[in-house]
Amino acid sequence: MTKFACALLAGLAIATAATAQTNVRIRGTITSVDAASIAVKSRDGRDLKLALPENATVAVAKAVRFDEIKEGDFLGVTSKPGPNGTEVAVEVHYLAPTTTPGQSAWDLEPNSKMTNATVQAKVVGTASRELTLSHPGGTQKVVVPEGIPLVRTVPGTRADLKPGEYVFVSAQAAADGGLTALRIQVSKDGVRPPQ
Numbered sequence: 001m002t003k004f005a006c007a008l009l010a011g012l013a014i015a016t017a018a019t020a021q022t023n024v025r026i027r028g029t030i031t032s033v034d035a036a037s038i039a040v041k042s043r044d045g046r047d048l049k050l051a052l053p054e055n056a057t058v059a060v061a062k063a064v065r066f067d068e069i070k071e072g073d074f075l076g077v078t079s080k081p082g083p084n085g086t087e088v089a090v091e092v093h094y095l096a097p098t099t100t101p102g103q104s105a106w107d108l109e110p111n112s113k114m115t116n117a118t119v120q121a122k123v124v125g126t127a128s129r130e131l132t133l134s135h136p137g138g139t140q141k142v143v144v145p146e147g148i149p150l151v152r153t154v155p156g157t158r159a160d161l162k163p164g165e166y167v168f169v170s171a172q173a174a175a176d177g178g179l180t181a182l183r184i185q186v187s188k189d190g191v192r193p194p195q
Contacts, residue, residue, distance in 0.1 A: 024179070025107065025195075026050070026169040030186075033161045038181060040167060050171055050179040052158075060156035060188040064094070066129055066144060073119045074099070077133060078108050078195065079142050087113075089131075089144045091194035094152040101135040108195060115140050149194035153185055160186050168193040 028042040038052045069075070069092070076095045082088035090112060099116055106114035117133035117140065129144040144150075161167075166187040172180045185193035 021172045021174050023182075024171050024173045026167070026171055026179075027195075028167060030161060030163050030165050030167055032163055033158075038161060038167075038169075038184070040169065048179060050169065050181045052181050056181045057183045058156040058158060058160055059153040059183070059185050059193075060160050061151045061185060061191045061193045062154050062188070063191045064150045064152050066124070066150060069119060069122060069131070069150070071119050071122060074101075075117065075119060075131075075133065076195070077115045077117070077131070077140075077142050078106055078112050079115065079140075080109060080112050082143060087115075087140060087142045089142050089148055091149040091151070092131075092144060093149075093194055103135060103137055103140065115142070149192070151191065151194050153193065156186060156188070160188060166192045168195045 026040060026042055026048060028040040028048070030038060031041050031047070032039040033052070036052055038050050040048045040050065042048055074095050074097060076093050076099070078090045079087040080090055090109060095116055101116045101118070103113060103115045106112045115133050115135065117135035119131055120134040120139060121132040123130040131142050131144055133140045133142060161184065168185045169181050170183040172182060174180070185195070187193065
């Protein structure tokens with residue numbers, strides 16, 4: 001191998017390592033915030049400090065009622081297996097239209113999954129509520145119990161990032177372990193981002 005080829009391969013390895021980043025989800029409570037960073041006590045007890053770039057998006061959680069959900073709405077539903085093979089919602093939240101539809105494992109609770117889909121049908125019975133969700137992989141019926149979080153996010157500002165508020169953060173973890181907040185959903189008026 002020539003010196004040039006070795007130098008080229010070494011350069012590519014360094015560039016790859018420098019750009020290797022992983023998307024992570026962080027849930028927890030804000031402990032402090034300043035112009036350049038946010039500190040969070042994660043739900044598993046870790047003290048994390050994240051860079052807070054100028055272009056980080058902030059949204060606040062707003063409660064909605066089940067009767068406000070209508071056919072054609074685009075939702076994210078975290079669910080777990082229930083009796084008789086039914087899926088039972090743990091939380092329901094509205095999604096941005098740019099969110100990729102589909103179904104995947106989710107880390108909110110053990111054995112939970114996330115379905116990003118359009119409401120195809122809604123049933124309200126005397127003892128139960130149910131949504132039929134349609135996504136490119138098929139349809140999913142989900143029972144929606146009373147009392148679970150039903151939330152829409154609305155645009156927020158950095159002023160909403162206050163110690164004591166709960167956050168759900170989409171962040172990037174760099175190869176050196178550094179964390180950068182990309183999108184932050186924050187609680188407001190007692191309504192927490194449920195994801």
